[in-house]
Amino acid sequence: MIRNALFLIPMLGFAGLAQAYELDDAPGYVSPESFPATRLERARLPLDPLDRDRRFKKVLSALKIPEEVAPPAAWFPKTEETTRPEFDANLPFLDPDGGLRRYLAVDEQGVSLFREFFSHILPRDYFEAGVDFLKEVQGPNSQDLLSRIATISRQVKSRSGPPLKGLKVLIDPGHMGTTDWDEKTGKFVSIKGKRVSEGQLNLWTSLLVAKELESLGATVMLTRSDARAVAEPGPEGFDPTPYLNQYFYNSLDAWMAPLLTGSESEMIERVLNAPETKKAFSQVQRGQYFITGADLEARARMVDQFQPDITIDVHYDAFKSDQLQNRDNTIEAFVPGGFRITETGSRSVRAMMFNHLMETRRFNASVELADRVIGGMSASLGLKRLNIQEFITSVKVKDGVYARNLYINRRNLTSLMIYLECLHYDHTTEFPRLTKLDARAQYRGLAFSYPARINDVVYGIREGLLSYFENLSEETYLGN
Ligand SMILES: [Zn+2]
Secondary structure (H helix, E strand, C coil), X not given: CCCCCCCCCCCCCCCCHHHCCCCCCCCCCCCCCCCCHHHHHHHCCCCCHHHHHHHHHHHHHHCCCCCCCCCCHHHCCCCCCCCHHHHHHHHHHHCCCCCHHHHEEECCCEEEEECCCCXXXXXHHHEEEEEECCCCCCCCXXXXXXXXXXXXXXXXXXXXXXXXXXXXXXXXXXXXXXXXXXXXXXCEEEXXXXXXXHHHHHHHHHHHHHHHHHHCCCEEEECCCCCCCCCCCCCCCCCCHHHHHHHHHHHCCCCCHHHCCCCHHHHHHHHHCCHHHHHHCCHHHHHHHHHHHHHHHHHHHHHHHHCXXXXXXXXXXXXXXXXXXXXXXXXXXXXXXXXXXXHCCCHHHHHHHHHHHHCHHHHHHHHHHHHHHHHHHHHHHCCCECCCCCCCCCEEEECCEEECCCHHHHHCCCCEEEEEEEXXXXXXXXXXXXXXXXXXXXXXXXXXXXXCCHHHHHHHHHHHHHHHHHCCCHHHHHCC
């Protein structure tokens, strides 16, 4: 494989994320000798990737953590008809710091992913996967998904029969929603004896959206239909080992990177005594492995099994549990992407990132869907879209649509994915409305009361979804 047109790899210091990426000097071939030493120093990384790999293995062994296994083949991209211009156009949203590009070799024909970075000086066995632009693929891929979406669009436009018949939607009400879980996750607001639980808002909203979409002909699956965690067994009986291991794999390009230097014994000493290592083995962190690991993984596996065309994650936003505010009440949607330079340490995470990066048309379709749904919600709720360039780790794609490396987003490799933040439940105008159970509904034999304000959210999602199919242009979509 001849790889002669590599991008110059931007190396930023770990505190330098706010500088965004330095792509002005790309593309161009860079030999390891000519790679600016100052940049390497700034990033405080050992020059030789094989030495880095060897050191990381030593550290894992000292921590009694097994080496990370190769990611499942299904996680690598199966792209078809992704072109170089499409790839280039999506890079700023998916790999904003150039972190993943350190592991990639890109030329006009295709892209290769390597197990270690500085791919141009690595031996052949560090090669992990390669995808050519415009190649033929076998088996399920994004083009099959987009063909199904196009079929639904034709059906919606024809206005005969149930518009969403044949569409499979997975709805994931975020968090858990019991008082117990709220205390552990912090996802609630409680003021003067009045309380709003985000997990409960998410649940009511999801049940009502499910009911609405089913009435339009869609087949819907919910990750949960009551207030509880999704993973079985629960936090007491679950095995934290895979999530503990993953914590350390993730650390390679983050806090551990600058520690992998000097003599071997000093290096091991340094890592064993790092606060991050102590945290990894703590009881508090064990709880986090359940909430942000096992429970999200259980939800992601339902996507794998159900194979939806569209996945909708339902969330509401708040800043603090004991305080209302009247500044922010915007809405936004997260799509996969926004993979930051400190998040590329794990092989399996990189495989998933690579998948989202290469399946450009699936990404574009998620953005389009998010844009429409946020538009529908904005009209129905009378609220504005979030419109700032970059917040937390996310990257703006469009007004109200942000690429963000959330577990649920990253792990979804088969469907369109939108993660909604419906409104701010800690806002002074919303909180009182959401403490009232002034509406009633029944879904799948379950009768329940809920705040009537949620009807505006549900109507917005419904209208946004229909307008997505209504306005879908098959040419731009399927690329023919
Ligand atoms: Zn949430």
